Amino acid sequence: MNQDFYEWILLIGRWLHITVAVTWIGTSIFFMWLDRTFQRNMESTNEGHVGEVWMVHGGGFYHVEKLLMGPTKVPKDLHWFKWEAYWTWLSGAFLVFMIFYTGDATYLLDSSVSNITYTQAVCLGIFTLVGSWIFYDFLWERKLTKDKPIVGHILTLAWFFGMTYLLCKTLSGRAAYIHIGGMLGTWMTANVFMRIIPRQLKMVEASKSGTPVNQEWAKNAKNRSTHNTYFTLPVILIMISNHFPMTYGSDYNWLILLCLSGAGACIREYFVGRLKTPGRSKIFGALGVIIIATVMFFTTGGNNPEVSVESTPAPVAVEKQSAEVAPETPVAEAPAATTAAPANPEASAVAATSNATVDVKGLITFTGTPPQGKKLTLPGGCKEGGSKFTDEVIVNNGKLENVLVRVVKGLEGKTYTDVPTEPVVLNQKNCIYHPRMAAARVGQEVVFVNSDPVFHNVRSISKSNEKFNLAMPKKDQRISKRFDKPEFFVQAKCSIHPWMSANLAIVEHPFFAVSDVKGEFTIKKLPVGTYTIEVWHEVFGVQTKEITVTENGKPDLNFNYKL
Structure with a gap:
């Protein structure tokens, strides 16, 4: 389907949904108010009189x-x-169907939440609405x-709690919230369609025929x-909440939804x-x-005060492309300041055994047919030039990009303070x-940039470093963050677009690199010695190799992944 036409369909659908929802909910609230406001008129002679109310509106009573x-x-x-x-x-x-069940479940699934399949997710979603x-x-x-x-009431609340937790631990946060809303909406609509209206019809027919009306109806x-x-x-x-990823994008999104739903009912x-x-x-x-104040307190108190948020244009590394890259193959930007070591890293090493250093180069190759990524349904602001x-x-031509290479053994007893x-x-x-x-040193500045004219957010998934979940609604907005503990890996996610993900290694030393578009990497100024080198790819896993670095030697650091 043409993307522009698809977005127009979504806009008209949302417009219709909000319009009729406002009408329905407004009517419901009004009639509940009426029932609570009626006062019995002791002088009324009308049979069946329950109460009456006088109102003023639009220049009349x-x-x-x-x-x-x-x-x-x-x-x-x-x-x-x-x-x-x-x-x-x-x-x-x-x-729900157009957003979450089409486009290969682009918005329905989130690999950082669960490994549920598309079919399983759709079945769970339908069960949520119907079952x-x-x-x-x-x-x-x-x-x-x-x-x-x-x-x-107790059993209904237990079901609501259980379904909220299950969906938030299975689907993307955004999909989980909308399906819980759909569950409540189904209860409300089916109450009208299957219970309220049919019983009122029976009462009307009984009243017409003059037979006694069952007041239990x-x-x-x-x-x-x-x-x-x-509800x-x-x-x-x-x-x-669709516009506020700090809710459904939180690690405790299920608890936030339960608390705010309870607050709404109160x-x-x-x-x-x-x-x-x-x-x-x-x-x-x-x-x-x-309840609302408590949720606000606990969800806003965790953000690191060192995080700076700016909306001024950011200097962003220019995307590098190789002539060897196939037209349909997405090419990532070259990592900024992740592969470069300091000017003289061994000078800051404690108890260093030698001043001689070597630039160690290598190549990551791939044998076989690489798996294709999940097909994406991109929003309008991302479709021009975006990957499918x-x-x-x-x-790229048998060379594997985005492989982290780092020294994991051979630097024991050394510390490095020369943070780039x-x-x-x-x-x-x-x-x-x-x-x-990407990779960064402990304490090095990491800048997140939104170069799209659409709403993104940055949510970190981390065990050692402090987590954060910050909105980025403006184009060219920047968020600066420093990580003070080594970690493999901090994952950066966009909760609004759950396929958007990046892995960030936080390393204590400067001897690491990330393979580029040609599969090449360089660990700069590695002191002579014996080391264990580890390479890691998020899909193909880990390989290691023992090397000895001498002043004149260039150790073999070529790795191959096979499928």
Whole structure:
């Protein structure tokens, strides 16, 4: 499908979805307010009178009276409220299908979360939308939950908690949130379609025929409608969370969603009960605010204060391409300041045994047919010049790019304090990280750049260094970060576009390199001695080799990966 046409379809779909959702949710909130506001008129002579309310709007008074079906005959003109709910669900299901189930699950899966397959993810998503309704409806149609609603509430919350945790640990964060929203939306719509409207139809028909109206139908319909009103704020939260990756992109995205959903339900309780039970409603309202404040405190307190965020244009390394590269093969930018050693690294080594140094060069080759990356569905801001596939493996004429090469043995007892002043740059360009593999010294500046006119974020996955999750909504925005502990590897992710990933090695010494577009690398100014060299590729794994460096020797540092 043409990308421009695809994005227009998504825009119109979102427009429709938000329009009908506002109409439906607004109607739901209004009727809940009416039911809580009605006051019984002791002078009313209308059969089935429950209460009435006077309102002012648009230069006039509105007088609304609620009458029970049965005692009250069916009026000639009767307005129903149902199509808003149906179109909200249909438009939402359309968007889920178009965004998450097409394009080889570009937005559905995240390899840093789980290794679930496309088919498994789609089945899980469909189960979330359909299977969850079967459970929910079965639960609330039982006599036990009708007699003891607290049991139903506990089991419903347990299901909600379990599904939230499962999806957040299986799908991409963004997909997990939207599917939980879809689950609640399915419950709400199916409540209307399968329980509220059918039972109201029965009541209307009974009222027309003059037969007694089963008020249990009214009670059940009202119960499902009440459920819907408490789902509204969590669903709205999930709809807008799409723009805030600090929620679904967090390591604790499941807990954030549970807490904020609970806060939304508490705040909804405040508005539902503030007229008839003001004391209780204030407690729930305060609880909701406290939960939100607590989430804000714990999710904003972890960012390193040394991180600087700028929106001025950044000097970015120019992409280097080789004439040997095939047209459809994505080529990463040459790593900035990751392969260069300091001017005289051995001078800073403690107890160095020799002043002689050698530039050790090598080559990474690949034998076989390289695997093709996952096909991408890129947003409009990235489609021009962007790769059609992910870039875990880049092979150019049998030469393998983005392989980390480092000394892992032979430097024991030595420390290095000459940290380069030139930063390592990780550039988000055409919705791909450039380079895919980079390395930096402990304490060296690492700059993340957004070169796209689209919203990205930088989320670090780390065990030793402090984690961060920062938004980058502006083109040419920069974020500067330093890592104070060695680690293999810090992974940089964009939670909005889950295929965007880069590996960053934080190394204690200067003797490392990353293979370039020709598969070549150079470890500069390595002192003479015996070393173990390790090469690592994120798909093909680790190889090691023992070498001896002499003043006149050039040890063989060629490695080959096979498939």
